[in-house]
Amino acid sequence: MTLRVYNTLGRKKEIFEPIEAGKVRMYVCGPTVYDSCHIGHARSVVVFDVIVRYLEAAGYAVTYVRNFTDVDDKIIKRASEMGIGTAQLAEKFIAEFYRDMDALNIRRATVEPRATEHIDAIVQVIERLFEKDLAYVVDGDVYFSVTDFADYGKLSGRKLEDMEAGARVDVDDRKRNPFDFALWKSAKPGEPSWKSPWGRGRPGWHIECSAMSGVFLGESFDIHGGGKDLIFPHHENEIAQSEGAFGKPFAKYWIHNGFVNINQEKMSKSLGNFLMIRDVLESYHPESVRLFLLSNHYRSPIDFSDRAMDESTTALDKIYALMERFEEISAAENSGALWNSFREAMDDDFNTARGIGIVFDAVRNLNRLLDENLVPASEPELRSAKADLLKIGDILGILQEAPKQYFEKKKSRGLEKSAVDPETIEKLIAERLAARKSKNWARADEIRDFLAGHNIVLEDRPEGTVWKIKE
């Protein structure tokens, strides 16, 4: 099987061949820690989490680096507003990041470096840029000279001349070219700063990624990822810095995820519609959120709405309901046909949407087999499918709970808002059973209607009556 990946650099799908056979070195831009994480952060982090899980399942040894930007203008501004230090602010939001991402069952990256821990490496890269005549100093600030880097614009497909014609750039006469960007910013009084050959200051935004990827992955590596909005200028500038300094190709494959819209609107400050992860998790199961985020191809925009989330929740319930049906059946040792189909979908640029479709195909087929009561004859098929579903669940980051536990938790959450308690429900179910035995259908239906009114639905199964929370 061959993995194909859409490479932003070149704008087409390419066969994935890592620089070193069997190993993948990957860098993804993490958050600037000045605020809580929103659902858009969640998408990016979930998408790359799944990519790492899949690469590992495909047999690669993955070194995954995801940074924290813990010093920058926004952090300085917010910290001074809150009357705390920048380090303290960063610490607070890094802790929040972990709380949100752990809840979403995101695995930790191999290395999670912070910009402020790598000032030396940053300074060294800037010094290399001076050696190559790609950097210059103005009043203690250091800039990268874009006109001296021939490939500038190759990732985003822009030409300097075209962009200058657009003239939507703030004019700074000190810069040689409007697109020159800061490598090092001199410190104003009260700002966090570090010693450098150009005076006390702090790194520009882009340089930390060039420096830290160099430290942990080397001067050339396989995959660089992030949100689509980072293509320009952030990633374009990283390429300029790294290739300028090291004289080697930087990342081989560039992967960018699309945005999350909220009810068909972009999240923006003016609309005030930033949707934070912790708020989403108030209302929805983390696995519903993951399933939702993976239900579109990662490069397409996805629209968050209560309706879409309810659909994902229904979908997740459906898969868990099947898992519950085969609780008695033990999973096979080896992976089978279902896993192969899923792999085929994932090999096509991590097409989780197609992969999820394949899962539902399987769910339907398996329910049919179970309905037909052909369990002895179809047992090998069921065992194999169960193993594959669990394996797929491990890639998507779903099905991590025992089905019984999943439904129990759902019940207790649902009952928090309900006027009835489990004892009452069980009592009524027993009463209804007695009524049904004596063919008192009126009383039986009355009980069922009463519970339905409290958002509780009954299922009369061969082995007895169970109750569930309605959506």
Next chain:
RNA sequence: GGCGGCAUAGCCAAGUGGUAAGGCAGCGGUCUGCAAAACCGUUAUUCUCCGGUUCAAAUCCGGAUGCCGCCUCCA
């Protein structure tokens, strides 16, 4: 002004030139005392529109229209 993306059923959505996955909702059925769940069937002769290439196009090319993103901090 520059660069890029998208347009598939009521809704969401996959689709690698060879005859439209999957989910949700709806309708009909099997099962059931009746339901629920599950399953079966049904819901796009057609993929925004107009041209072109081809034996063959949702898929490739050109054009039109409509949405969206980036170019300023942004996942």
